[in-house]
Amino acid sequence: MTEIRVSQSLDDGESIALKEDDKHILLCKIAGKYHAVSNICSHARVLLSKGRLRGTTITCPLHGARFDVTTGKCMGGPAFQDITSYPVCNEDNEVIIATDG
Numbered sequence: 001m002t003e004i005r006v007s008q009s010l011d012d013g014e015s016i017a018l019k020e021d022d023k024h025i026l027l028c029k030i031a032g033k034y035h036a037v038s039n040i041c042s043h044a045r046v047l048l049s050k051g052r053l054r055g056t057t058i059t060c061p062l063h064g065a066r067f068d069v070t071t072g073k074c075m076g077g078p079a080f081q082d083i084t085s086y087p088v089c090n091e092d093n094e095v096i097i098a099t100d101g
Contacts, residue, residue, distance in 0.1 A: 002100040007093065017049035023099050025086065028069045030056055036086040036097045037072045041065055043079035
């Protein structure tokens with residue numbers, strides 16, 4: 001299993017950009033729970049981490065496409081394709097993101 005381990009804790013509403021090999025991942029903490037999605041917009045191929053996170057929605061900084069960081073679902077155009085969502089668990093004060101799932 002390929003995974004990323006993060007020992008840095010986030011406050012609610014915060015996010016961090018991670019890069020492991022060729023995967024760009026956005027890790028967010030919403031209502032006490034961690035969520036990980038692709039950090040690349042499915043429309044413009046730019047880093048979503050440069051955009052604004054409000055609630056569970058990240059907005060692409062280039063054209064305003066919106067994605068739900070809890071599921072990866074596209075919430076508004078110009079994008080129409082979802083982004084990848086990755087399983088996340090907590091273990092021994094680390095956040096573990098399974099990047100092959």
